[in-house]
Amino acid sequence: MHNRIMRTLFWLSLAVLVAATSFGQTPAPAQATPAQPAPAPRRAVAPAPPPPPPARAGIAITVTDAHGIPVPGVHVDISGGSDRNGETDASGQVNFVGMQAGTYRARFDGAKMIPFEREVIVRAGQPTAIDVTLNPAPPPPAAPKPPPPAVVAPVIGRPGMPQVLSIIDLAEKQLSGNQARKETLVSCSGNTRTTLVLLNQDQPERLYDGAEVEYYVVAGQGAVRLNGRDNALAAGSYISLPRNTSHSIAHRGNRPLILLAVLSGSPCEQEK
8 A cells, every 4th residue: 555655656756847847948949041142133134126127139121022132112010019110221121129029920011012921039139130032013904995885776767668750850840939948858768868959049058967968969050168168060960968067058040959969877757
């Protein structure tokens, strides 16, 4: 009993000692964290310089004909990244500068030359030389010949009946009276008209613009005035006058001047 009490006290004492030791122990001071160096200030970065502009180039063109002779006055059109146009000089040359690199289409037009097109590749920083040969254009077609004038069919009067008679007998039947001019239709067929004319006085100037006229003097005396000149008429005289010929007939003597007048060219207005 006594031993148990003693062991119990021993363990209590030991427990109290351990607790006191733990409570009164001073904790070890914490080690200081070494200071980190301050970061270095950032240096300003200069902006990158702009890229250089693309290098420019040009085209030098020489135009000749099939015989190698320079052709001046050729109009040149360049289409693409840098459109240009101009005409060749007396040496057949034209130059275009300050052009962007790339592929272009060139067209050549010259007087009396066949138009021509081709592709041109322009490289940066260097000129591009082009030699072009143009062929002569064929001559223009001949102007068409004017159509022949239209053929106008002549107007022909209706045919008359055949006639057989004595002009002397017919004239004697017409001698009665004293009219200044007396006409008797003898025949009228197609474009021919024949009349017997008795004149007792001078007849004024006349002109037939659509017919030729012929006179045959049957009897009497007179004169025909042509171009201001009188030509004597007697029995058996014959006169032929083209159309548009101005003339006049004068009566001479005491007897009637009897004429057989034939007009041809105009349709007869009365067939007989």
